[in-house]
Amino acid sequence: MKGKDFLALTVGFNLAGGVIAGLMVGYAFDKWLMEGLFKVKTFPFGLIFFFIIGIVSGIRNAYRDLKRL
Template identity: 30%
Template sequence: MNNQPDADDLKKRINKFSDDTINKKNKDARGNVSFGFRIGIEIVSAIAVGVAIGILVDKYLQTKPFGLIIFFILGSMAGFLNVYRVMRRIEKDSNSNKNG
């Protein structure tokens, strides 16, 4: 009577553990890439909207380049504010996951 697992069973368990670990790492990597992409889109879109509004203001009020400059700065500030909000929400979620 041998209570030891055979080599095939051991090999299957090792492979399953390895596959689970690799899948978890790939999932984490995909999550990080999508997070970075989201942050980039937040900043770029806010700046693009600010520039577009600035160009329209300059065109209709003939205040070149002051409208563009002002709305570029406002768009940049809005983009970084959005990123700050996202980061704060993620930090809050991670703290609540750690605490319980």
């Protein structure tokens, strides 16, 4: 692959990676709050919050890569 082809491929990986990382962190955060010291049931809220942060970070990283193209 050439340099620009590889950079274009990383745009999709940035989007998918940001969403997957946000979901994983949100799930772990909710699980930690429910089973940890606090015993607070926050299941959908942490997941949704970090999912949105993952989408924003994926789009931001993809935008930066697209500017380099």
